[in-house]
Amino acid sequence: MKILTPIKLTVDISQLKYESSGEPLMDIAPRKMGDSDKCAVEEAVRLKEKYNAHTVAVTIGSTSDHERIIRDAYAMGIDEGYIVEVNESENLNAITVGEIVKSMVEMTGPYDVVILGAGSLDTHSYTLGPIIAAKMNIPIIAGVDSLNYNEQYFEARCVMEEGTYLYRLKPPLVVTVTTEVNQPRIPTLKTILKSKKMEIKRLKIEDLKVKPEKIDLVNLTKYVIQRKNIIWDASKDLEKATESLFKLLVSEV
Amino acid sequence: MKILLYGETVEWFKQARQIAEILNGELYGVVPSGELSGEAVKILDRTYIFNRILYEPNTYHKIIQEVSEKIKPDLTLFPSTIKGRTLAGLYAGYRNEPVITDVVDIRYDGGELEVRRLVYGGACIASIRSKLPTTLCILLGAFKQLEKQVNGEVEYLKTIKEQPIQTEFKSSEHVGMPLERAEIVVAAGRGFRKKEDLEMVKQLSSLLNGAWSVTRPLAADYRWADTWIGISGAMINSRIYLAIGISGQPLHMIAVRNSKTIIAINNDPNAPIFNEVDYGIIGDLYIILPRLLERLRKKQ
Amino acid sequence: MDFEFSEDEVRFRDSVKEFCKRYIEPRWVEIDEKGRIPVDLIKKMGEQGLFNIPISEEYSGMGGTITMAAIAAEEIAYHDPSVATAVYTLLNNGWPLLVERYSDEDVKKEILPKVAAGEAFYGIASTESYGGSDVAGIKTTAVKKNGVWILNGEKIYISGIREIQELPVGGGYFLVAKTGKPEYGHKNITAFNLIIKWNGKIRQGWKPTIFDEIGRRGISTGGFILENFEIEDKYRIGEENKGFYYLMEGFNVARILVAAATIGSGRWALDQAIEWIKTRRLFEGRPLASFQGVSFKLSELYGDLEAARLLTYRAAWLADKIYIEKNPKWKQKDLNIPVALCKMKAPEATTKIYEELMKWYGAYAYTKDCNAFRGWLGTFSYTIGAEGAQNIMRIIIARDLIGREYVKG
Numbered sequence: 001m002k003i004l005t006p007i008k009l010t011v012d013i014s015q016l017k018y019e020s021s022g023e024p025l026m027d028i029a030p031r032k033m034g035d036s037d038k039c040a041v042e043e044a045v046r047l048k049e050k051y052n053a054h055t056v057a058v059t060i061g062s063t064s065d066h067e068r069i070i071r072d073a074y075a076m077g078i079d080e081g082y083i084v085e086v087n088e089s090e091n092l093n094a095i096t097v098g099e100i101v102k103s104m105v106e107m108t109g110p111y112d113v114v115i116l117g118a119g120s121l122d123t124h125s126y127t128l129g130p131i132i133a134a135k136m137n138i139p140i141i142a143g144v145d146s147l148n149y150n151e152q153y154f155e156a157r158c159v160m161e162e163g164t165y166l167y168r169l170k171p172p173l174v175v176t177v178t179t180e181v182n183q184p185r186i187p188t189l190k191t192i193l194k195s196k197k198m199e200i201k202r203l204k205i206e207d208l209k210v211k212p213e214k215i216d217l218v219n220l221t222k223y224v225i226q227r228k229n230i231i232w233d234a235s236k237d238l239e240k241a242t243e244s245l246f247k248l249l250v251s252e253v
Numbered sequence: 254m255k256i257l258l259y260g261e262t263v264e265w266f267k268q269a270r271q272i273a274e275i276l277n278g279e280l281y282g283v284v285p286s287g288e289l290s291g292e293a294v295k296i297l298d299r300t301y302i303f304n305r306i307l308y309e310p311n312t313y314h315k316i317i318q319e320v321s322e323k324i325k326p327d328l329t330l331f332p333s334t335i336k337g338r339t340l341a342g343l344y345a346g347y348r349n350e351p352v353i354t355d356v357v358d359i360r361y362d363g364g365e366l367e368v369r370r371l372v373y374g375g376a377c378i379a380s381i382r383s384k385l386p387t388t389l390c391i392l393l394g395a396f397k398q399l400e401k402q403v404n405g406e407v408e409y410l411k412t413i414k415e416q417p418i419q420t421e422f423k424s425s426e427h428v429g430m431p432l433e434r435a436e437i438v439v440a441a442g443r444g445f446r447k448k449e450d451l452e453m454v455k456q457l458s459s460l461l462n463g464a465w466s467v468t469r470p471l472a473a474d475y476r477w478a479d480t481w482i483g484i485s486g487a488m489i490n491s492r493i494y495l496a497i498g499i500s501g502q503p504l505h506m507i508a509v510r511n512s513k514t515i516i517a518i519n520n521d522p523n524a525p526i527f528n529e530v531d532y533g534i535i536g537d538l539y540i541i542l543p544r545l546l547e548r549l550r551k552k553q
Numbered sequence: 554m555d556f557e558f559s560e561d562e563v564r565f566r567d568s569v570k571e572f573c574k575r576y577i578e579p580r581w582v583e584i585d586e587k588g589r590i591p592v593d594l595i596k597k598m599g600e601q602g603l604f605n606i607p608i609s610e611e612y613s614g615m616g617g618t619i620t621m622a623a624i625a626a627e628e629i630a631y632h633d634p635s636v637a638t639a640v641y642t643l644l645n646n647g648w649p650l651l652v653e654r655y656s657d658e659d660v661k662k663e664i665l666p667k668v669a670a671g672e673a674f675y676g677i678a679s680t681e682s683y684g685g686s687d688v689a690g691i692k693t694t695a696v697k698k699n700g701v702w703i704l705n706g707e708k709i710y711i712s713g714i715r716e717i718q719e720l721p722v723g724g725g726y727f728l729v730a731k732t733g734k735p736e737y738g739h740k741n742i743t744a745f746n747l748i749i750k751w752n753g754k755i756r757q758g759w760k761p762t763i764f765d766e767i768g769r770r771g772i773s774t775g776g777f778i779l780e781n782f783e784i785e786d787k788y789r790i791g792e793e794n795k796g797f798y799y800l801m802e803g804f805n806v807a808r809i810l811v812a813a814a815t816i817g818s819g820r821w822a823l824d825q826a827i828e829w830i831k832t833r834r835l836f837e838g839r840p841l842a843s844f845q846g847v848s849f850k851l852s853e854l855y856g857d858l859e860a861a862r863l864l865t866y867r868a869a870w871l872a873d874k875i876y877i878e879k880n881p882k883w884k885q886k887d888l889n890i891p892v893a894l895c896k897m898k899a900p901e902a903t904t905k906i907y908e909e910l911m912k913w914y915g916a917y918a919y920t921k922d923c924n925a926f927r928g929w930l931g932t933f934s935y936t937i938g939a940e941g942a943q944n945i946m947r948i949i950i951a952r953d954l955i956g957r958e959y960v961k962g
Contacts, residue, residue: 013373014503024377072564098346118335122373125354125390126335127342130310134346139311139418142339160308160335161431161480161487167309168419180473186571188602189615192564219380223371227515227531233522234536241534242541245516246548248532249461252437252493252514523832 001053001171003044004111006101006132007073009059009066010034011122022222033069035179036117038076042184043147043177044115045077051149056111058082058104060097061089067200074195075187081198082108086205091214098131103208105136112171113154118143118178129176138172145180254278254361254385257326258297259317259340261289264434265332266296267398268391272330274399276361281324283317283410298405299324304412307420308336314343316410321348326386328366333390334433334487345388353381354390374507375488393433394490394511425480430464432482437463437493438512440482442505443470444498444519444538448477453542454497460549463491468505483508498538501526518542556863558624565617566624572601573632581633584771585927590638592719598638599671603629604645607806607877608653613666618877619806620869622646623813630817634928637771639817643810644676644712648727650876651803652746655791660746667722674724676713677807678747678777679800685710686942688729688800689739693779695730697786702745704730704758704782710939714761715773723750727803729796737794744796746788758782768930802876802885804941805892809872811940812865812899815932819858819903822928826851826910833913841913850909857902865895890953897946900935907932 012030019025033041044055057073059066062085070081084100086092092100105111114136119126126142133140146157153170159180187195205212232241256278258269266282273280282297284290285305293300301320306312317340321329329344331337333355345352357378358369366383371392432438439458441451451467458465472481482489483505494512499505501517501524509515516532517524518541527533534541558566576597584590598604606622608614615621622643630639649668652675653661667673681691693706708728717724725748733741749759759782763775791799830842830851841847868891874880875888907929911918918925936943952960 011373013376016373016376024373068560068564075564075568093351094342095345095349095351119338124372124374125342125352126338127345127352127354127390130339130342131346131352133311134343140339140343142310143335159480159484161425161433161484163422163424164479165308166421166423183575186575186601187564187568189565189568189606189617189621190602190610192561192568193616196561216382217379218367218382220372220377223376223378225510225529227529229528229530229533231527231530231533231535234534234541238536238540238544241536242544242548245518245532245534245541246545248516249437249493249495249545249549250552 001047001051001112002110003047003053003055004101004105004109004114005037005040005044005055005057005073005078006114006116006128007033007037007041007057007059007069008117008120009061009063009069010037010120013122018222022224024220024222031065033072034117034121036119036121036177038117038184039177039179039181040115040117041073041076041078042182045185046182047113047149048077048079051151053112054079056080056082056108058084058101060084060086060092060100062087070200071195071198072187074198075191076185077191080201082201082203084203084205084208086212088214091217093213093215094125094127094131096210096213097128098135099210100205100208101132102135103210104203107203107208110172114174116174116176118176126176129174133174136172136174138174139169140174140176141167141169142176144175144177147175147177147181254328255324255326256280256328256330257317257321257324258282258330259313259337260284260293260332261336262332262433263289263292263296264398265393266293267400268393268396269330270296270401271396271399272359272391274401275359276328278328281320281326283320294407295402295404298403299408300405301408301410303410304414306413306416307422309416309418309420310336310339310343312413312417314340314347316413317344318347320410328385329388331388331390333392338390341388341390348386348388350386350388351383352388352390353383356389356391357395359389371511374503375510392488392490392511394513430458432464432466432487432489432491435464435491437461437495438482438489438491439463439465439495439497440468440499440509441465441471441497442468442499445471448475450539451477453546456546457495457542457549460546460553463493468499496526497542499526500524501529562621562624565621566628569603569625569628570632572598572603573628577629577638578632581635581638581771582924582927584633584637585635585931586770588770588773589715590641590771592721594638595641595671595716595720597671598642599669602669603642604671605649605665605669606646607650608665608669612653612661613669614649614653615669618869619650619809619872620866623810623865623869626810626813627817627820630814631821633771634818634821634924635769635771635931636814636818636928637769637931639814640712640769640811641674641716641772643807643814645674647806647810648675648677648803650806651727651744651790651799654802654876655744655799656746657787657789660787664725664746664748668724672720673722673751674713674716674720676711676724676726677803678708678711678726678728680710681707682709682776685938686945688797689742691729691731691742693728693730695732695743695745697732700786702784702786702789704728704745704747704779704784706730707776707778709776710764710774711776712772712774714763714775714777717749718755718761722752723748723755725749725751727790727800729800732796733794739797741794742796742800743793744790744799745784746790747782747784748788756782756784768927769934805885805888806872806876808892808896808941809865809868811935812861812895813869815900815903815935816858816862816865818928818932819861819899819906822903822906822910822925823851823855823858825925826854826906826913829910829913847913854902854906854909857898858906861895861899861902864891864898868892868895886953890950893941893946893949896935896941897943897950900932901943903932904929904936
């Protein structure tokens, strides 16, 4: 079995800082492999351990941070890694990213399953997985929190608001996973040291014959919702606090 | 402008109607059969109804794609839920057109669309331009619901009798109004000590004619419920969000920030949620809730 | 001079942080309150490769460095500020290094894999009731008879007494005993891999007791009496009567790791302080941080902690050059001052942060709702003698600066 895990270098939104104008300071914001991508890598490595699969990771972007996340994937157990060299890869639109992955699949595949995080922590559009499925013209199961394989078909569980769905289908397919699917292993010193010596293959976007299209971003600014911030302290005046809340709820209902 | 939507709730149709009004467009929709389709017909200019098989993205997409090829829309709209974004991704991927999610505002100016979308978990807002045709996923609650009756045409699509991909479905045990349709959402967090104590939350939501839910730890870790707020990236868009015993961790707040009014009850004055509320009570929920419930019952 | 950690060290530190957030941080208060690091956590730490970091892979080590062991000790102490878990870790990183450097091949292959796996404990047994600082004055004796050493004596204030009994395989100590004539002073001490319990079997003649300590309670401290305790000669560490020198080597490494651990705890205390003084308001709603008496003090405390931290990692760097790289440019004596300095400075800088933190907390810090006292008591131990008395550190430094003839001790 051959598995591809596309991984994204995401902005660590918990560390985002802003100019006084409200513009986020993107240059200094730290970047990391997203949690759901880590879960995708973990899921792939588990399949490798159970079914002797060959696992491949790919990321799009030319910075040293991109190299780092491929090495982190190696330290978790991924066999082979690719970097697709593109400048300013963060501004690429989702369709282009999907085309790059499809092209990379054509060049290095075929793959039985493409596993990725359902949505990234920074842009959370949840569309990359489905776009890849569309470009590759194979089925997708999105938002999976439990994935099983029995040598014949995959069984994927998705919990949605109305209930739980269980799907069964044969490869090839795309699976996007939520952070509920597993708890990713933590690389050990040994695997970290080993990952440093492994080769990372590089592909140029020209070789993949994809024309990079950027998002036409006009403006990016802090989203401030001015809240009233009216606080009542029940330990000082329980009656007043409860009565105020009661009146508020009754008037709004 | 021709606008196509896919949808499963009346509230969404009405919001899409509002968008069509702003953009001066004709609103078409692909809708599953059932009571819902009757409502859709009242709101949309033309409704395409398909036989409601169990949800499975690839098959649902084929249905939407077929309709799209018939009418060739300029703009296609999905709700920005997990389902909506999955279907939108498939749709835009096959049509090779841009897709933008978490949209809160749309403007159409000189042949180009300018949309504003939430990004970085709702911390920032981005303005993006896009040429038509484009696919958008709309954040529910961002647009008003327009009460406009059109009573449009209906077309029944070829029936699909069986699931092409093997699908099983088990309804969730969570009883009560679905979060998506609630004007008021009451939520319980780790301030609650026992599963039985959630009764107070259920009663409160019932007295307020709203929905109730829990934060992720109460469902995923304690197993006091089988669904939680923010599951699968869904965002709440109610008028009132009442957070009880919830500290306000970033991952939770992403899912609720879009509510019009946020109220919190927590006995830790330093809880981060108090930075993001319109109204807050610092106090013990075990003292406040029973009093509140009594007050509400008396009023009734 | 490069004042940055290498990429390997940064990635390793991140992996330790993640492990601690997942498995140690949620349990540290319980570990201190109940006075026990759960055996399953020790096993998990072994699986994560947190023991035997500077030992070579050939002997089931992680192929890392003393600096990396210090990084691990620091991060673990940040997430368990009582330092119990960090102390457990540093003991099972520092003393196994001595096993690798000077023990019999078969013994290395026997002991080290089990320590790495978190199934056996390996610590230090040097202190006796007569004194800890005065190593040359120990009274435990070892007499060789037919290839077997027979030990009699007593050790006190030793970590790991309970852990050896509870862990599945067991464990033992780097133990020093008198083997030669008393006139030879420190040249008549021999070091042993004193295996107490192995694969469930406890050797005869070991009588342990456990003390009730006020801090760092997660790891046990106690003592034991040796009554005709027998250990085969192959378990001897290095040459007879050279034990004192091996012990000093071990203390060098252990003291660096202890300094790193106290710094991790100090960093936690500092972060708690910063959070508290920003949110705590008094006198018309002014945050504590807006009082210069508070913010100035914070700056001073931070400065002392940072200084101690740099001293610690400089000592770790030098220890790596000597013991891991075996670079002939430096000798063991070059470590005297760097090690004594970091062991002297780090616990003191840390306990001062705790004292100030608790003053800022006020009465709250006096209740067990506030966990600051656990970090304070845990690190305080290292200012009152644990792992090398502070005044011994002063003697070591003075000796090198002024000369042995002036500094008698």
